[in-house]
Amino acid sequence: MKTTYIKLSLSAVLLLGIYSCKKMDSSSESELKSYEVADSAAATIADSISSAASMEVKDKKFIKTADINMEVKDVYNATISIEKSVQELGGFVTKSNLHSNVMSEETYNTSDTEAMLIKKYQTENTMQVRVPTEKLGDFLTSINTNKLFLNSRSINAEDVTANIKYSELEAKRNQQTSENIEKIKTNKDKVALDNDNMAEGNLQKLNVMNMADHLKYSTVDIYIKEPKLRIAEIAVTNTKSIDNKYRYNFIYDAKDGFVFGFYLIQKIIVGLINIWPILIIAGALVYFFRKRKAVRPEPPKSQD
Structure with a gap:
């Protein structure tokens, strides 16, 4: 009796295991199918996005x-x-x-x-x-x-379908206006009307050409x-090393300083020559004040 119970228990466990495996397999298959559906939907969306450029x-x-x-x-x-x-x-x-x-x-x-x-x-x-x-x-x-x-x-x-139809109607209107203007007797007003109508026609042609180009x-x-x-x-x-290399040259700078000093002396002499009247006046004034000081009488000495 005990042996029969154990066998029945084992059979029940095996049946449950088989049922669970089948259930897992079926759920996996359903999930896989759902993924496939999602992928196909995504592909459809991608196709619809790319087809927007070629829509007719x-x-x-x-x-x-x-x-x-x-x-x-x-x-x-x-x-x-x-x-x-x-x-x-x-x-x-x-x-x-x-x-x-x-x-x-x-x-x-x-x-x-x-x-x-x-x-x-x-x-x-x-x-x-x-x-x-x-x-x-x-x-x-x-x-x-x-x-x-x-x-x-x-x-x-x-969508420019209506714009194209409107352009066609405007072209017909412009042509009809031109024919009506031709029937008017030639005068100053007719010339002005014809000129305005022609300008409007040219502008309309330009708009049609631009629309055709963009289409x-x-x-x-x-x-x-x-x-x-x-x-x-x-x-x-390396610019820093180049700057340091040519930053200071003693022989060249000494020679340049000597030449600069020589030209500085020349400039001083030339400057003094340019102000020679001032130098003469200054010398005369100095001479005059010294001579006046020399001839000034000394005060008598007091006797004790």
Whole structure:
């Protein structure tokens, strides 16, 4: 009886273990499926974000622009890569302002004649490029390979369908106004009206050309920088030793002092010659006062 109880207990333990393992396996499978669903959702979101640049709607016209702010490993190499991508896609660069912000610089003397200049700096570049609108998505994908960290990216699609229709209506109105002006008898007022209508027509044509250009080429503003400071080691001359070397030369300074003293004597003599009238007047006054003092009678001595 005791043996049968032990067997039943062991059987129950084994059944519980098998059930627990199956439950754990099923839960693991469900978690894995949930992760797969999450990954596919994330991929869908990523695809939808990248497709924003290539969005097309029937009977709609969009002017597309993008603004990108990201950190890259090397600003110069990233700039070259971006410019190359723009050129390959049939676009062009309208602005590229690459510069380094020097945070600090110190010079350390390494020998009597050599020194090392240490610069700590951060490089950044502000760019503006124009790419064909149908290739905007390809361009954004290509420059994404240069990023270390994406700070921000915005894509704007401005619906200008109504603006285009309005431009067409304005062109027709301008043409009708021109025909009406032609029917007016030639006078001073007709010339003024015709001139104003022509100026308005030219302005309208300019707006149409600008809109067509922005529809054909999308504008992308790009700001890239390096995440940390970089260090440049530049070999320079030890200027302190050079200054000490030529700071004092006894023979040259003695010779220069002798020449300076000789010219100083000459300047004094020339100065005295320039004031000779004053010297003569001063000498005459001294002579006059001495002579007057010599002829002054002495007072009689008192007798005791």
